[in-house]
Amino acid sequence: MKNFTQFESLALGQELIDLAKSYKNDSRKDISKGIGKRVGCIFLNPSLRTRVSTQIAAQNLGMEPIVLNMDKEGWALEMKDGEVMNKGTVEHIKDAAGVLGTYFDVLAIRAFPTLTQKNEDTEDFVLNQFIRHSGIPIVSLESAIRHPLQSLADMITMKENTPSGKRPKVVLTWAPHIKAIPHAVANSFSEWALGMEYDLTITHPEGYELDEKFTKGATLEYDQSKALQDADFVYVKNWSSFNDYGKIHSTDPSWMLTEAHLSKAPDAKVMHCLPVRRNLELSDEILDSDRSLVQRQAENRIYAAQAVLSKIIG
Amino acid sequence: MKNFTQFESLALGQELIDLAKSYKNDSRKDISKGIGKRVGCIFLNPSLRTRVSTQIAAQNLGMEPIVLNMDKEGWALEMKDGEVMNKGTVEHIKDAAGVLGTYFDVLAIRAFPTLTQKNEDTEDFVLNQFIRHSGIPIVSLESAIRHPLQSLADMITMKENTPSGKRPKVVLTWAPHIKAIPHAVANSFSEWALGMEYDLTITHPEGYELDEKFTKGATLEYDQSKALQDADFVYVKNWSSFNDYGKIHSTDPSWMLTEAHLSKAPDAKVMHCLPVRRNLELSDEILDSDRSLVQRQAENRIYAAQAVLSKIIG
Amino acid sequence: MKNFTQFESLALGQELIDLAKSYKNDSRKDISKGIGKRVGCIFLNPSLRTRVSTQIAAQNLGMEPIVLNMDKEGWALEMKDGEVMNKGTVEHIKDAAGVLGTYFDVLAIRAFPTLTQKNEDTEDFVLNQFIRHSGIPIVSLESAIRHPLQSLADMITMKENTPSGKRPKVVLTWAPHIKAIPHAVANSFSEWALGMEYDLTITHPEGYELDEKFTKGATLEYDQSKALQDADFVYVKNWSSFNDYGKIHSTDPSWMLTEAHLSKAPDAKVMHCLPVRRNLELSDEILDSDRSLVQRQAENRIYAAQAVLSKIIG
Numbered sequence: 001m002k003n004f005t006q007f008e009s010l011a012l013g014q015e016l017i018d019l020a021k022s023y024k025n026d027s028r029k030d031i032s033k034g035i036g037k038r039v040g041c042i043f044l045n046p047s048l049r050t051r052v053s054t055q056i057a058a059q060n061l062g063m064e065p066i067v068l069n070m071d072k073e074g075w076a077l078e079m080k081d082g083e084v085m086n087k088g089t090v091e092h093i094k095d096a097a098g099v100l101g102t103y104f105d106v107l108a109i110r111a112f113p114t115l116t117q118k119n120e121d122t123e124d125f126v127l128n129q130f131i132r133h134s135g136i137p138i139v140s141l142e143s144a145i146r147h148p149l150q151s152l153a154d155m156i157t158m159k160e161n162t163p164s165g166k167r168p169k170v171v172l173t174w175a176p177h178i179k180a181i182p183h184a185v186a187n188s189f190s191e192w193a194l195g196m197e198y199d200l201t202i203t204h205p206e207g208y209e210l211d212e213k214f215t216k217g218a219t220l221e222y223d224q225s226k227a228l229q230d231a232d233f234v235y236v237k238n239w240s241s242f243n244d245y246g247k248i249h250s251t252d253p254s255w256m257l258t259e260a261h262l263s264k265a266p267d268a269k270v271m272h273c274l275p276v277r278r279n280l281e282l283s284d285e286i287l288d289s290d291r292s293l294v295q296r297q298a299e300n301r302i303y304a305a306q307a308v309l310s311k312i313i314g
Numbered sequence: 315m316k317n318f319t320q321f322e323s324l325a326l327g328q329e330l331i332d333l334a335k336s337y338k339n340d341s342r343k344d345i346s347k348g349i350g351k352r353v354g355c356i357f358l359n360p361s362l363r364t365r366v367s368t369q370i371a372a373q374n375l376g377m378e379p380i381v382l383n384m385d386k387e388g389w390a391l392e393m394k395d396g397e398v399m400n401k402g403t404v405e406h407i408k409d410a411a412g413v414l415g416t417y418f419d420v421l422a423i424r425a426f427p428t429l430t431q432k433n434e435d436t437e438d439f440v441l442n443q444f445i446r447h448s449g450i451p452i453v454s455l456e457s458a459i460r461h462p463l464q465s466l467a468d469m470i471t472m473k474e475n476t477p478s479g480k481r482p483k484v485v486l487t488w489a490p491h492i493k494a495i496p497h498a499v500a501n502s503f504s505e506w507a508l509g510m511e512y513d514l515t516i517t518h519p520e521g522y523e524l525d526e527k528f529t530k531g532a533t534l535e536y537d538q539s540k541a542l543q544d545a546d547f548v549y550v551k552n553w554s555s556f557n558d559y560g561k562i563h564s565t566d567p568s569w570m571l572t573e574a575h576l577s578k579a580p581d582a583k584v585m586h587c588l589p590v591r592r593n594l595e596l597s598d599e600i601l602d603s604d605r606s607l608v609q610r611q612a613e614n615r616i617y618a619a620q621a622v623l624s625k626i627i628g
Numbered sequence: 629m630k631n632f633t634q635f636e637s638l639a640l641g642q643e644l645i646d647l648a649k650s651y652k653n654d655s656r657k658d659i660s661k662g663i664g665k666r667v668g669c670i671f672l673n674p675s676l677r678t679r680v681s682t683q684i685a686a687q688n689l690g691m692e693p694i695v696l697n698m699d700k701e702g703w704a705l706e707m708k709d710g711e712v713m714n715k716g717t718v719e720h721i722k723d724a725a726g727v728l729g730t731y732f733d734v735l736a737i738r739a740f741p742t743l744t745q746k747n748e749d750t751e752d753f754v755l756n757q758f759i760r761h762s763g764i765p766i767v768s769l770e771s772a773i774r775h776p777l778q779s780l781a782d783m784i785t786m787k788e789n790t791p792s793g794k795r796p797k798v799v800l801t802w803a804p805h806i807k808a809i810p811h812a813v814a815n816s817f818s819e820w821a822l823g824m825e826y827d828l829t830i831t832h833p834e835g836y837e838l839d840e841k842f843t844k845g846a847t848l849e850y851d852q853s854k855a856l857q858d859a860d861f862v863y864v865k866n867w868s869s870f871n872d873y874g875k876i877h878s879t880d881p882s883w884m885l886t887e888a889h890l891s892k893a894p895d896a897k898v899m900h901c902l903p904v905r906r907n908l909e910l911s912d913e914i915l916d917s918d919r920s921l922v923q924r925q926a927e928n929r930i931y932a933a934q935a936v937l938s939k940i941i942g
Contacts (some may be wrong), residue, residue: 028350036656038684048389048410052380052417056352059378064687066680075676086806091903095915096676096924099902102927103680178400195888274413275405279398287409294409299416342664356641362724366694366731370666373692447646464743588727593712601723608723613730 001218003131004141004308005124005274006148007195013155014196020156020300020307024035025062027302030310034040034063037313042105043068044126045112049274050141050149051300054108056244057305061313066104079129093126095132106312113144113182121145122211137312143212145185149308150273151192154299157293158198158233160300161269167199171268173224174204175281176251177238180270185273187214194218202255203227207249211242219266224255231265233293236272236282258283262291269293316497317445318622319438320462321502326562327469333624334470341374341616344624348377351627354418355381355455358440359426360390362611363588364455364463368422371619374626380418389430394444407440411447420451422627423539427458427496429560435459436525448474451626453619459525461498463622464587465506467614472512472547474614475583481513481544485582487538488597490565492551492592499587500553501528509530510562514560517541521563525556545579547607550586550596576605583607631759632936633705633752633768635816635823639643641783642824648784648931649940655688658938662691665941668732669695669769672705672754673740677902678769678777685933687789689941694732707757721754721842725761732854732857734765734940740809743874749773752758765940767933773839775812777936779820781928785921786826786861788895790926795827796860799896801852802832803909805866813841814867814900822846832867835877839870839891842939852883859893860925861921864900864910890919897921 007013022028022192039058041051051067058065066076077096078089085092100107109130111120140148154201162168170193172186191214193200200218202210209220221227228234236257242249256279262268272290286292321327331413337343352373355365364592365381372379378382384391391410392403414421423444427435441457454462477480484507486500505528507514514532516524535541551569555561570593576582584605590596600606635641651657667686669679679695686693705724706717713720728735737758741749756772768776788798798821800814819842821828828846830838837848849855849870856862864885869875884907890896898919904910914920 038687048382048384048405049413052382052414055380056417059352065683066683068676068680070676075674078906082907082912085905086908088820090905091676092906095902095904095906098923099677099926100680102923103930118378157724174332274409276409277399277404278392278406278409279396280400284396295412295416298413302417360703361697362698362719363727366696366728367666370731373666380903381701588723590723591713591718592706592723593710593721594714598710609726609730613654 001311003138003142004148004312005127005138005143007151007191010197011197013192016152016307016311017156017159019310020152020303023060023306024300024303027306030061031060033077034058034061034313037105038064038066038103039106039108039217039309041065041108042099042100043067043069043110044071045110046071047141048112049301050110053301054141054305056302057309060306062311063309065080072238079126093129094133097130098135101134101136104136106139106309107134108141110141111143115180115182118245120259139308139312140186144182145184146188146191148188149301149304150185151188152304152308153297154189154235154271155164155192155196156300156304157271157297160296161293169230170198170200170233170235171227171231172202172237173227173257174199174208174255175236175238175257176253176255177277177281178251180240180246180248181238183210183239183242186210186237189216189235190214201227205250205252207241207244208239209243210239225261228261228263231268234265234268234270238281256281256283256287257286271297274298315625316366317452318462319441319452319457320460320627321465321505322466324380324509324511327506330466330621331470331473334466334614334621337374337620338617339616341620342344345374345376346576347624348372348375348627350540351419352380352417352523353420353422354414355379355422356414357381357383358385359424360385361455363615364424364439367615368455368619370616371623374620375623377623393440396425407443411444412449415448415450418450420453420623421448422453422455424455425457429494429496429554432559453622453626456498456515458496459498460502460505462502463497463615463618465502466618466622467611468503468549468585469506469510470614471585471611474610480540483544484512484514484549485541485545486514486516486549486551487541487571488569489550489552489571490567490569491595492565494554494562496558497524497553497556500524500551500623503549504528504532515541518559519566519569521555521558523557524553526527541573541577542575545582548576548579548582548584550584552595559622570595570597571600585611588612629939631766632776632940633755633766633771634774635779635819638823638825641820644935644939645784645787646782648780648928648935651688651934652928652931655934659688659690662686662689662941664742665733666692666694666731667734667937668728669693669736669902670728671697671738672699673693673738674699675738675769677740677929681929682769682772684930685937688934689937690746691937698731705738707754721757722761725758726763727762729762734766734767734771734937735762735910736767738769739771739909743808743810743868744872751854767936767940769786770812773812774816774819776816777929777932778813778931779816780936782817782863782899783820783824784928784932785925788924789921797858798826798828798861799855800828800830800863800865801855801866801885802836803866804881804883805909806879807878807904808868808874811838811867811868811870814838814865817863818842818846829855833878833880833883835869835872836867837871838867843844853889856889857892859896860894862896862898864898866909883907884911885914886912902926
């Protein structure tokens with residue numbers, strides 16, 4: 001495995017889940033594996049969980065993580081080739097990525113979409129510029145279109161909460177929000193759930209269809225109540241429109257998941273990648289109940305990142 | 315000791331002072347004690363000394379410190395239960411503290427008062443929300459009403475500068491400032507000095523009375539010159555009004571401590587928690603003289619934090 | 629060697645280059661040398677390469693680096709002695725440097741010039757205040773007038789690319805820019821290239837003469853094309869006027885280095901300290917060609933810093 005930016009195969013997914021679970025059981029068992037190796041964590045956008053869990057994962061392997069909050073530190077990168085750099089950008093991605101490639105053994109990058117330049121976003125332009133120019137392995141800490149470490153943590157969490165032999169019903173449901181939110185978590189969750197051969201239903205108001213590249217094989221059901229019936233796992237997430245790119249079409253509060261929505265799914269576990277806006281996306285009653293797996297998902301971010309870094313450094 | 319947020323007892327105070335002094339003598343003697351343990355240092359407000367001294371203290375114990383400048387990183391936490399989060403806050407303290415509780419072994423938190431919401435501040439609302447929701451030991455790096463690591467460092471410094479057998483006269487004197495400053499350092503200094511059984515006099519202009527919860531047992535003297543007479547230690551600090559909450563009543567420059575103020579306290583040592591505004595709170599002549607203990611106090615912040623972390627991780 | 633702030637001697641320069649090359653060959657050979665020692669990296673201005681390369685250099689020696697982005701963290705220092713601090717500055721350099729001197733074994737400081745206060749800048753006032761008040765060794769991470777770690781990395785890079793026995797022709801050429809840029813890199817490069825006994829020619833439009841303190845011994849040639857003839861190394865850099873302090877006199881695009889400029893220097897290697905504004909200072913064709921040494925210079929920043937820290941901690 002050179003880069004970790006998306007779902008690759010059922011076999012690799014299973015291997016990473018097993019490795020992550022072994023680290024959860026004994027986090028420092030490979031403490032010597034990464035000695036003398038460095039991971040540079042480049043944030044072009046803010047992060048709490050991702051930053052801390054990646055640092056911890058690296059330290060658990062004996063690696064030295066160094067964080068660069070490029071968004072905060074005012075280091076505006078030029079991403080387009082051939083530009084005359086006589087405006088706001090101070091350094092070209094070619095040069096910055098090249099230097100980082102000589103400083104680190106692995107680069108972990110967070111680069112959100114613009115939500116205005118659809119072509120650039122769907123090509124995952126910024127992430128791919130880092131891959132192109134750094135010359136070293138790249139781990140996505142959420143790109144314009146995918147959030148694979150979150151999805152790996154989600155798969156670990158579902159596995160931990162599934163009786164062996166069962167093929168659970170998984171529902172990804174859209175939730176209201178006040179801001180235009182990227183598609184990365186929803187795309188990746190769908191890509192991984194389908195890749196790991198879960199029975200996946202996606203439900204959202206009309207106009208919120210995700211890019212089919214990620215959802216092919218899932219059942220699409222516009223009636224949320226029908227979709228939720230008999231669900232084992234309900235993944236709650238907002239996203240903006242993909243077809244009418246980056247726009248908010250509905251903030252219909254009836255889509256917020258509450259206990260009443262789960263009357264026909266009595267055993268459903270509820271998931272969210274966090275941060276969650278309480279009582280807008282998801283009700284307090286659910287988040288504070290035993291249904292909620294959100295803290296377990298967050299905890300599993302450490303072991304997902306640790307498995308990925310471990311696999312990359314060999 | 316689970317949490318470290320305030321003065322607890324003379325016995326514990328003495329134990330922490332002795333432990334801190336032993337670390338000052340040999341900072342790395344417990345370098346293996348914290349191996350594999352992590353302290354998350356959460357700053358809701360800026361910090362220089364506190365951040366660095368806590369990182370060093372943790373490293374001296376073999377712990378891994380990770381700093382989160384939440385104030386700078388734009389991660390606005392919702393503190394109130396039951397809110398519909400459809401405005402500026404992006405994550406609820408319940409969820410954020412819960413996640414941090416799964417990532418770290420100890421959380422160290424800085425959360426200044428609002429100086430406008432008196433009830434919320436005097437309940438130490440934000441600190442207590444972290445205690446309530448993180449599930450792990452909490453160290454205060456200055457809360458709305460207390461700054462116990464500063465006070466512990468101050469007690470170490472006074473102990474180092476007191477001939478054995480003597481009970482020194484300690485004076486806490488208000489000083490002018492141009493901004494509305496919290497009460498935390500003054501409250502804590504009073505609480506600890508009284509708890510450690512020093513003879514404490516507090517002096518300030520009328521209208522600057524501190525919360526009696528912290529000062530009961532001290533002598534209150536409005537005449538600064540009378541208060542300073544025969545002082546062994548003079549602790550200089552500004553604070554805003556507590557009764558007329560968060561307001562500035564006086565900036566009377568005659569309250570700034572100078573050599574002339576100490577004519578009847580020839581041997582007095584002068585203390586300040588830093589940062590100090592020179593020639594506004596305290597004169598250059600004092601800060602640059604042998605009377606000043608401010609650098610020693612700052613240095614002892616390392617060993618105060620190291621003693622506290624050491625005691626918490628057991 | 630106590631401080632590292634400028635070129636000292638040919639012998640020391642040679643020793644540092646050799647030590648750096650030995651670390652480049654085996655970066656962790658002195659991994660135990662700095663155990664228990666700390667370097668505080670104080671940034672009064674932004675940094676990417678310098679921050680990361682210094683952290684890595686320290687870690688390669690077993691030292692613990694702690695970064696303080698004082699510019700970002702809103703900790704405005706008062707630099708002038710005797711001021712009444714009743715305005716924007718929150719702490720005096722005397723006190724801040726004194727405390728940092730008790731917390732660290734070495735301080736590494738970045739302090740850019742004002743480009744408006746010529747006397748203060750040319751005295752390197754801020755760096756010297758840290759030297760005066762910290763009481764511990766100081767490493768310059770670029771001061772108002774010098775950038776010695778960059779120059780050391782540049783000398784390593786030239787040495788690596790020079791056939792033994794040859795005395796290469798080195799040209800420092802001014803390049804256009806849209807902002808007023810400090811003189812530090814140009815000054816230091818000249819100081820070190822002359823100190824290491826290279827044959828140095830400096831070329832720039834009239835009005836861009838550097839401070840003679842740094843350039844005495846170099847050939848000054850206003851005709852860029854004449855200067856570049858038979859060059860072995862061409863160092864490209866913008867700077868603002870020194871005589872008409874901090875002003876931009878020319879942004880003449882014909883001074884941007886392109887392949888056409890190097891028609892009479894077919895073997896010239898091209899250098900730049902980065903970040904470089906592509907197609908404003910230097911053309912893509914050069915930066916993307918084998919002529920370019922810019923990635924090697926950046927990589928050598930690690931080993932330059934490692935050699936300096938190693939020498940300082942003895």
